[in-house]
Amino acid sequence: MRDLARSIDNDLDSSIDNDLDSSSGGDLVQRALSTIRKHLNMEVAYLSRIEGDRTVFQRVDAPGLEAVIQPGQSMPLDAVYCGHILEGRLPQLMPDTADFPSAREMPITQQVPIGSHISIPIRRPNGEPYGMFCCLSRKANGSLNDRDLDTMRMFADLAAEVVIAEEERDHVHNTARERIAALLARGSFYPVFQPIVELDTGRPVFFEALTRFDAEPMRTPDTWFKEAEAVGKGIALEAETMRSALECLETLPMNTRLSLNVSPAALHDPEIVELLANNRLERVMVEVTEHAIVEDYLTLKEALSKLRALGAYIAIDDAGAGYSSFQHIVNLQPEIIKLDMNLTRDIDSDPSRRSLASAMVFFAKETGARIVAEGVETEAEAATLKTLGIDLAQGYLFGRPLKR
């Protein structure tokens, strides 16, 4: 602020004449600051956040003074008006700071100097102070009145909504990041294995590895994977869970394969491909699990060809669940197509599910793939699947996912 004082002397008049619009495009808070500052004919507008015993300038609009008052700078709370205004010792509206003894006595009033000051405290929904939405000028400004304060409050409310939502988002993101970091550091997960059987004989042919998490909060594995992805750790989590599953490969019965869920993003990662390639891939199947549209099929196909050349089978997971799974099937020529559980459910009593499944059987025959029906829970579903020409199935009817 000392620098600010000097710089205001040097630069202020010319910068005000220029009336630079320093708002960064599309930033609502920045525009609110700029608009209210110009409207009130003030020199500096800022939004600050209290962090411990300091106030940190989050957004600043002070044309010509960018070098001296910048977002990220902070000041001790004791040295500025902020704390006093929050505590009610100074008013929100001070057209002339000389009229307020406690403002007049603060060193900052002379240093900047601050002639006029108008500010609205921002509070979080629980009432806790967040910071200040503030305009100030070197000169006193006798025209500032309660209507200006009301206008200021409207802008402050708008800005507050934005910054508090941002803070909330950051908080959620940071909590998630810490949770995933702890999960990875502690290895609080383990694989379970669910058989995929021949419908005719009941013999297991594959075992799908599914991950279980012993960490709070309790939730399904796909939620953990999504959260890891959202904080940039999706591939790290896939690598670790895959490693744990691969460690059990040799415990699976002879003549069966381990089936691993792998996202297309993970298949683009050289470390994951290497991790897979270091195993006996003639005992592995890779289930391409993805609900989003894949843009780069070429790279995905390359990664899969490499794994296939080393003996892996490729499966498309959740076929029939969405548009992208059909794209996968057409583009990736899998050995196995896993029909989504939604298609299996009540297939014995639902003609439209039966006809879609039949179409898939026809398609599979044409392309040399085999179909696995997922989520089979009843004998009636199993019997219907068999009559449709499906010979492999997975579901609670044949075995739950279990530890090995």
Ligand code: C2E
């Ligand atoms: P998915 O790959 O489609 O896995 C099948 C899900 O269906 C599993 O849920 C399994 O426990 C469940 N299931 C199996 N048979 C039946 C049944 O007869 N009835 C019903 N109602 N459900 C059945 P789970 O283990 O909760 O996994 C959910 C999803 O989380 C998986 O869907 C997969 O997308 C993801 N996931 C789980 N483990 C892993 C993993 O290690 N890596 C990756 N990348 N994804 C995983």
Ligand code: CA
């Ligand atoms: Ca799967």
Ligand code: CA
């Ligand atoms: Ca599935």
